[in-house]
Structure formats: structure tokens, C-alpha cells
Amino acid sequence: MASKVGHLYFPMPPNIDSSQKGCIKHLCHLCFNHRTFPGTLKKNSKDRSSLSFSKAACIFIYKRFNMVIMSEIKKKKTSRDKQAEQTKQRIYETGIALFSDKGFDETSITEICRKADCSVGAFYHYFPSKDSILEETFRMADDDFNIWNTSSAQNFIGRVVVLEYMRTYAELVISSGLEFSKRFYTWKNKIFIKKGRPMQTRLTELIRDEVDLGNLKLTVSPEEGCEWLFVCARGVVFHWCLYEGDFDLKERMVETVDRALRGIEAF
Template identity: 40%
Template sequence: MPESLTSREKQAIATKKRIYRCGVELIKKYGYDNITVKEIAEKANVSIGNYYHYFKSKYDLLVEIFKHGDEFFEAEVPKILDEYKDCKDILVQYFLVYARLSINDGVEMAKNLYIPTNKMFLTHGRSMQNMLIQIIKNEQEKGKIPNTLDCEEITEKLFIVARGVIFDWCLKDGKTDLLAEMKEIISRMVESYIKK
């Protein structure tokens, strides 16, 4: 935390982080649909009113979880772009970041996020999507991916496939090599978009 923050501001940040952490723990254990704001507040040792001071609803906690995912991408994707120059390598490495995000969160969290009622996956304009759209546009400008293909549609299709790989990992209780599976399947998918 920056030194310029007052002790009250530092305490507010710590409280929000505690509520977030406790909410994540409960989601991992019971699933998002099976917990209440009251339970999150009790676990975080704050009042329900205090919870609502930091999060407008239970759904806002889910939004925060996905925001952390976007921040992970914002930190990792520039490293890929510095290291890799080949179109296929960039796109495959991009989705290995996605796999690592799930591994970091843990299979129990993934099991509770990769469910049909979680509409956050349908949210457009998120940072991780926008980064991939820009990568695809750049590759189209280089002539690696046909300009006749819509980069937003390619992005959506690649994410559908990647979510399927992660869902399969969840079904198998995390006992498969998620990175190897993601690399193999996304590689095949990416090849279908790259100019021969």
C-alpha cells in the first residue's frame, strides 16, 4: 500500500480484501449460488452494512473475482508479446495464461465458476478479451490471419474452446495436465485461423 494513505484508508483497503478473501473461500467450499451476503459478512467478521459499503451486491463479489483475472492477464500478456513473435505461439501462450489463472485459483474455485448460471463469461469488453482482439488485429495487419475474419468472433470462439478445456479439467477433478491440454487443443484451433 502506498505510504501516503491514511490509517483509515489502509484499514478500508484491508477490510475490502478480507471480505473478498472470505467470499472466495466460501465460493470454493459451497459454490456461489449456495452462499449469502450474510454468510460472507459473518466469515469476514463485518456487518452486512459494511459488506454493502464495499460491494453493492453478492454479484459484485463475482465481478471482483473476474476483475482479478483481468489484472492477471494485464500483467502476463505483455511478457508474451515481448518474448514471442510467431502468431501461433502468441495465441497459444495467451491461452496458457488462461490455464495458469485457473491453476492459480485452484480446481475447486474453477468448479464453482465454470457453471451455466455464471453469466460473467458472456460479459463483453473485459480487458482479457480486448487484449486478444488487439493481438488478432495486429496479426491481421501483418497478414498472418485473414482480414475477412472478424477478430471479435475469433476471440469469442477461442474463449469457448478454452472454457471447454478448463471445464473438462474440472470434470476430472484437476487430475489432467491443464497446460498440456490447453496447448494441444488451442494449437489446433489457432491453426484453422492462420493463413497457410
């Protein structure tokens, strides 16, 4: 089944109910009313709420619609799924707390299991190693930025989208804690350069959307722009760790990224 917007047909995601199928038109109107892209409202006898958009605008809508629907599908879980998630989350939170209190090397898997009230077998079912607990933080961060992309991006336009995205990145670092960040932001952490991570992919998509809609002009590609901005952002966090958190990370992050963004903007 497909839904028509403008002159493009979009395939509906699988396993959605009838109420969700009407979501796309609501999202179209929402985006139109927020003026996040150029579009025109048309009314006719066949469809009183039809909208006609440019191709770039249609792609913009579809990306957001598809992620919203798929996130709703993921919410439909069994009680066993929920119990498994609770166990995994308990192990994760216990491990993070012990790493912060005692240090990573001084914390054993046995101690994590004892504090989390679970078996060693349960630990290895969810986490192959202690390092994988740290990697889970990155996965959770990627999930957070997926949500940000669908719910928050429509509230901003142009370069402000990028600045607010990086402000959220700084908030995530702060919530993880200074000691935890010191462990993460080292040259040994190769997760930072892993290709295809949603955190970087989302920013690339946001930049591309704003460029396609004419709200942002760059001298480099969206991929190059994203890489450059994250190099700057990680540098700010590393600097924050060196100075024991002795400055406002969010303020410094936005200031630094703003300057970096101006360096690759076309005027």
C-alpha cells in the same frame, strides 16, 4: 503535450511526471531490440535516439506505452485508499475460502463478515451481494491480463503470443481451484458472454497487432478469432471440471487452442 515517434504524434496521458515522459523512447528501444515489429533506427543531430517505424508499429508502441503509464498512475494511492482495498480484499478472500469449504449456497453474508472481521455494512459497501464476490474474480482476472498484455506480450511473436496467453488463462483457472471453477463454468454464468471484458479485448488487440505486423494470418477477423478461441478454452475448463481435474489443464489448453488456431490460420 505530445511525444513524436516516426511520423505520428501521440498525446501524453494526463497527470504524469517528467521522468515518465521519457518512458516512451525507452519503450520504443525495448520493442525495437526485441524485434517485435519491423523498424529502423535513425540518428541525427537533433535527436540521437529517434526511431522511425511503420504506422502499424507506432500504434503497437503507443498501446503498450499508454497502458504502462496509466498503470503507474493508478499505483499512486493514499493510505485511506490502501486500507479500503485491504478491507475489500479480506472480504473477498474470506468469501472465496468459505465458498470452497462449505459451498456457495451454504455460506451466509453474516458468516463472511464474522470471519473477515468486518461489519455487514462494510460488506455491502464493497459487494452488493454474494454473487458480486464471484464477479470480482472476473474483474481481477481482467486486471491480470492487462498486466500480461504490457509486460509479457513483447517476449513472444505470432501464434506463440496467443498460445502463451491461453496458457496464462489456464494458470488463472488452476489458481482459483477446482471447486471454485465448478461453480463458475456453468450455463448460468452470463459474465462469460459480457461484451467488452478486458480479457477478451486484450486477446483481440494482441491478435490484431500480430496480424498488422505480418506475424499472423487468419481467415477470420481478430474479433471472430478471439471469440472462437475462448469458446474452445472454456470447453477445456468445463471438461477439466467434469473429470475432477484429472489431467494437466495447461497442457490440454495449449494443445486444444493450438489446433483451433490452425483451423483459422491462412497459409
